[in-house]
Amino acid sequence: MKATIKEVAKEAGVSISTVSRVINGRDRVSKQTLRKVQQAVDKLQFRPDHVARTMINKKTKTIGLIVPQLSNEYWALMSEVIQNELWSMGYTTLICSTDSEVDKESAYLKMYIERRVDGIIYCSFPYTQGATQDQVDILRQSGIPVVTLDPAISGFSCVVGDHLFGSFSAVEHLIQLGHRSIAYIGGPAVSIEREFGYRKALMMYGVNVEESLICLVNGQSFSDGHNALMKLRESGAAFDALFCGNDLLAFGAIKAMEEAGVRVPEDVAVVGYDDIFSARLFKPALTTVRQPIPDIAKELVTLLIQAVDLDPDQRPARKIVIPTELVVRESSGAAQPVAASD
Structure with a gap:
């Protein structure tokens, strides 16, 4: 008993x-x-009795976390760091992976509301504006505090990486190495600002933006990068450098080039984005744009916990921009000595 x-x-x-x-x-x-x-x-x-305690305290000490894909190393590590940060503050985490499917996102948001989570960290990337508005309506009507990563939603605090600068620095690096035919693989799942930064760097350096060298995909996986590179080759597009919207896309593209007998970086220089742990282990080691996951996670948790005890109309909508950093390794053909901590 x-x-x-x-x-x-x-x-x-x-x-x-x-x-x-x-x-x-x-x-x-x-x-x-x-x-x-x-x-x-x-x-x-x-x-x-947690149910009874929730009724008394009006708190579940649980935070909902939505991410696009736990099989992606970046999101898996982000989830782990966020979970640890919340645990240290006395909160448990309910993690849901949506595979970037709108229906799943909406269902998980409704589930969080039904379970009376104390707050939601929203790290997903809906593809259509209509779906985004549906989800925004769900969140606003709930009154639950929400903090987003990258998709800035009016009225909610958000943490964003400086993707425009990060992607600009990646393409600038390739231009400074002498490349002028630079392809891009990306899409809505990896932030449109990365494409903007790619275009801005080319224009700032007087390099023509060739639309035929831009391949947009709906996903952000290894296979998406592999298929995109094959599509670029089949189109007959000629390029001597490639910037990818994330590291997994870069890994897939490099594999496809390897299968086709194209050498990296001798024939095509490659730069990725995110700097997941595998980037330094991959062969060739990947030049990439680093996003500091611990800093991002800490800011997300801090913003959310600050909002938990406030009424909805008292919660300030703050925007925290996290700096990005180019990490030069072998794949771009300009590898520098790598620090032991890298």
Whole structure:
């Protein structure tokens, strides 16, 4: 039979209110009292009624996290760091991966609302404006605090990478190495600003933007990069450098070139984006734009927890821009000595 809080109090020789304070962590108690209550909880295998506690405190101590794809190393690491940050602050994380499917996103958002999560970290990339508006309506009507990563939504705080600068620096690097026929593989799943940065760098350096060298894909996986590179080759487009909207796209493109007998970086220089851990292990080691995942995760969690205790009309909509950094390795043909920490 399940032990009650009254039985725990009797076993520990303290009042019920003291046990409640220990369980909910609302007030400090002496180390001796804390030890007695913990021993009683362990002995009786007491488990608090979370539903009842939620009704009293109006808090579940749970945060919902939506990401596009956990099979992507970038999102897997981001999820892990966010989860650890939240855990250190006393929150558990309910993680949902949508595979960038609009129906899944909407269903998960509704599930979070039904489960009364204390907040939502929204890290997905809807493809159509209509779907985005549907999801925005769901979020606003819920009154639950929301912080987004990259998709800036009016009225909500967001954390964004400086993708325009990051992609500009990637293409600028290739131009400074003497390349003028630079292809791009990207799409809506990897932020439109990365394409903008690609175009801006070419225009700023007086290089023609060849639309035939731009291949847009709906996904962000290894196979998407592989297929995109094959499509570029089949079109007859000639290029001596390639910028990819993320590292997995770059890995897939390099593999496709390897299969076709095209050497990297001797025949085609390649730059990726994100700097996932595999980028430094890949052969050739990938030149890429680094996004500091720990910094991004910390800002997301900080913004959200600050909003949890505020009424909806008191929550400021803040925008935090995270700097990006070009990391030069072998794939662009200009590898520099790599620091041990890299």
